[in-house]
Amino acid sequence: xxxxxxxxxxxxxxxxxxxxxxxxxxxxxxxxxxxxxxxxxxxxxxxxxxxxxxxxxxxxxxxxxxxxxxxxxxxxxxxxxxxxxxxxxxxxxxxxxxxxxxxxxxxxxxxxxxxxxxxxxxxxxxxxxxxxxxxxxxxxxxxxxxxxxxxxxxxxxxxxxxxxxxxxxxxxxxxxxxxxxxxxxxxxxxxxxxxxxxxxxxxxxxxxxxxxxxxxxxxxxxxxxxxxxxxxxxxxxxxxxxxxxxxxxxxxxxxxxxxxxxxxxxxxxxxxxxxxxxxxxxxxxxxxxxxxxxxxxxxxxxxxxxxxxxxxxxxxxxxxxxxxxxx
Amino acid sequence: xxxxxxxxxxxxxxxxxxxxxxxxxxxxxxxxxxxxxxxxxxxxxxxxxxxxxxxxxxxxxxxxxxxxxxxxxxxxxxxxxxxxxxxxxxxxxxxxxxxxxxxxxxxxxxxxxxxxxxxxxxxxxxxxxxxxxxxxxxxxxxxxxxxxxxxxxxxxxxxxxxxxxxxxxxxxxxxxxxxxxxxxxxxxxxxxxxxxxxxxxxxxxxxxxxxxxxxxxxxxxxxxxxxxxxxxxxxxxxxxxxxxxxxxxxxxxxxxxxxxx
Numbered sequence: 256x257x258x259x260x261x262x263x264x265x266x267x268x269x270x271x272x273x274x275x276x277x278x279x280x281x282x283x284x285x286x287x288x289x290x291x292x293x294x295x296x297x298x299x300x301x302x303x304x305x306x307x308x309x310x311x312x313x314x315x316x317x318x319x320x321x322x323x324x325x326x327x328x329x330x331x332x333x334x335x336x337x338x339x340x341x342x343x344x345x346x347x348x349x350x351x352x353x354x355x356x357x358x359x360x361x362x363x364x365x366x367x368x369x370x371x372x373x374x375x376x377x378x379x380x381x382x383x384x385x386x387x388x389x390x391x392x393x394x395x396x397x398x399x400x401x402x403x404x405x406x407x408x409x410x411x412x413x414x415x416x417x418x419x420x421x422x423x424x425x426x427x428x429x430x431x432x433x434x435x436x437x438x439x440x441x442x443x444x445x446x447x448x449x450x451x452x453x454x455x456x457x458x459x460x461x462x463x464x465x466x467x468x469x470x471x472x473x474x475x476x477x478x479x480x481x482x483x484x485x486x487x488x489x490x491x492x493x494x495x496x497x498x499x500x501x502x503x504x505x506x507x508x509x510x511x512x513x514x515x516x517x518x519x520x521x522x523x524x525x526x527x528x529x530x531x532x533x534x535x536x537x538x539x540x541x542x543x544x545x546x547x548x549x550x551x552x553x554x555x556x557x558x559x560x561x562x563x564x565x566x567x568x569x570x571x572x573x574x575x576x577x578x579x580x581x582x
Numbered sequence: 583x584x585x586x587x588x589x590x591x592x593x594x595x596x597x598x599x600x601x602x603x604x605x606x607x608x609x610x611x612x613x614x615x616x617x618x619x620x621x622x623x624x625x626x627x628x629x630x631x632x633x634x635x636x637x638x639x640x641x642x643x644x645x646x647x648x649x650x651x652x653x654x655x656x657x658x659x660x661x662x663x664x665x666x667x668x669x670x671x672x673x674x675x676x677x678x679x680x681x682x683x684x685x686x687x688x689x690x691x692x693x694x695x696x697x698x699x700x701x702x703x704x705x706x707x708x709x710x711x712x713x714x715x716x717x718x719x720x721x722x723x724x725x726x727x728x729x730x731x732x733x734x735x736x737x738x739x740x741x742x743x744x745x746x747x748x749x750x751x752x753x754x755x756x757x758x759x760x761x762x763x764x765x766x767x768x769x770x771x772x773x774x775x776x777x778x779x780x781x782x783x784x785x786x787x788x789x790x791x792x793x794x795x796x797x798x799x800x801x802x803x804x805x806x807x808x809x810x811x812x813x814x815x816x817x818x819x820x821x822x823x824x825x826x827x828x829x830x831x832x833x834x835x836x837x838x839x840x841x842x843x
Contacts, residue, residue: 451701452690455679459687462678469670470688471659529678 284574285522285538289545296549303552310431314423314499316544317437319514320537321492324444325374325485326515327536331448332481333461333527334381334388338395339489339515342373343508345403346493351412351503359416366490373399374486378479396512403505412503423499433495440488445533457481461529517564518543521571542567587650589614589784590666590753595634595644604630605641606808612753612784617775619795619816620788622805623828628788631805632755636668637661665752669759674742677731681723682712684730685745715744719774736767743774753784760794772798792821804828 296303322339329336346366354362373395380391425432448454456477459467468474492511497503522539524531543564550560588611597605608631612618620628633639635646637655646653648664655661658668675684686708692700693707712726721740723733730738739759746754759775760768775785775798789795795802796816804812804827812827 447701450703452692452703453701455683455687455690455703458679459676459683462676465670466674466676466687469658469668469674471662472688529676 282523282535282538285535285542289538289541292542292545292549296545296552299549300552303549306429308548308552310426310429310434312544312548313434313437314431315548316540317431317433318492318496318499319511319518319543320437320540321440321488321495322511322515323518323536323540324440324533325488327519327522327524327531327533328444328448328457328481329388329485330516330519330524330526331461331529331531332457332478333464333529334478334482335392335516335526336377336482336485337389337392337512338373338377338399340508340511340513341396341399341403342370342486342489343493343496343511344505345399345406346370346373346490347497347503347507348403348407348412348505350490350494351415351497352406354416354419355412355414359419362416362419363494366494367487368490370486370488370490370493371483372486374489375479375483377486378482381482382475382478392512400505407503407505409505413501415497415502419498420501421498423495433499436491436495440491441533441537445537448533453477453480458529461527463529514543517568520568523571523575525575588612588647589616589649590635591645591647592631592635593645593647595631595641595646597630597634597639597642604808605634608644608805608808608810610803610810610813612786614752614784615779615782616801617779617785617787617799619792619799619802620786620805621790621792621795621802621824621828626805626828627808628805629757630808632668632757632786632788635661636666636755665750666755667746667749667751667753668755669739669742669746669757671757671759671761674745675730675738678729680729681716681726681733681741682708684741685712685715685748687745689749711748712744715748719744719747719777721774734767735763736770739763739767739771740774743771743778747778747783751783753786754778755786755788757788758790759787760789760791768794792824796821806830 293304302308322343326336326339346369349369350362350366353365377391377395380386380394381388384391386394421432423431423433427435448457456467456472459470459472460474460477464474493508496507500507518539519531519536520526520539521542522531522535522537524535524539546563546567547560550563555563591609591611593609595605595608596603605627608627610618610620610631620632622628630639634641635655637658637660640654640656646655648666653664655664661668676687679687682705691704691707691711693702693704694700709726716723716726719740721737721744723737723741730741733741743754743756743759756775759771763771772794775787778785779798785798787795787799799816801813801815802819802824803810804814804824806828811830812824814823
């Protein structure tokens, strides 16, 4: 035993590569599933791997990807956010009105700022007032929906600046801009969670909040910070979605809370246990994207897709639990 | 050893919570490198007394002296920066993090990274120091990158102790360090306590397992009903005597329950 210790201590390379952190046994299973799905859909419809389709998928799923990153960080810290969809609608409406009145950049700032504030408010309800995340974000869901409808009068806001469309429709070196934004968000969040003291504290809080407190971590402050960061990302997602729709509407983000939690859970991040990673969620988002797009291409209706995603969520968590039981 | 100047001294500590008198005059002292067993029945005030010492509670009356100087700890961080570490039963570790992350939790070594902010963790340095620390304490773990939840109870306790002494603790307080362990693992934890003692660290062990305390402690302090009622050198007493002191308190508790308090 002692000799094993020595050799490990003596090895100069850090025994913690990014890949090793990220790819647990769970991830390898998911990667296999993704490859299998790509193979099947490519056989069924050759358009599946065309450049146009891939760019299209990137545009569609990058919004989910951005939201899922925030959702994952919140879930790692022991919470979850049911309000995302309606908050996206509210931010879309508010920032579009600002944009129409005061220009593009004022609107962008309004989206990020209002997202951050709403996230912080959720965080304060959970971390300071002690409300369960389910209740706090359900309350926010209802309030945000009402506010968005009141402010917009239930009507879409359309006369957005022309350049704003580039956010969703633009390309850099043939890569759609939303895809680039999502990639930056994923890399940043993965770095933040795995490589910084902040992420370390988030995991600790998710794993054992008492241990985190006794270790001198300011638990409420970290939790509010995570919720705020998640809120900022929700604001960013609302911008991309509004740009894609070329108009703002109170119901723009519907279902996003469910889809973002689904992607996180399919990726293998467990609710309330501080286990999982941003990389896992990336895989979860890819699974959802390929499934939805593939089923579209072979003409399976959206209704059946919802059923399929439900089955996959339950199946993914069941497989995860089986594995843990065996370990 | 008994002539050494005390590291920590508690003098006539009293603590009331509303109408409840939790501590009604508790005194004790520990010298550097001394191991003390703190025993007593449930509700005797052991945990409350230790929470006063670590700054979780503030005493209503009485004095805390550290190396001869009177101190007041407003928060657990205050007592920790003074060199007093408490290992809470079941509360010490994050099961989803590895050994290195747990040892440095809340006190991570950082390095300059993105934008010159000290956000990034210096994993190599923390790993190196954790390996050194475990070597010094003769704790053998397959890898310092093992998740704590994959380790046995004894190994987890060892990590919790390593974590407590990683930052030059002068006094380590352990709450039931052996209660949840298999017999074989108890011996290992006791060995680590002896090692701490050799390195001049004072240890207070709260435990119901007298046989464990008799193996490592230099002296034993008994509490009942919020008071320290006896202090004995381990070499000058035996289990029967200590049990009598403890049970004396138990009888008082029973009468208190009978009188409907």
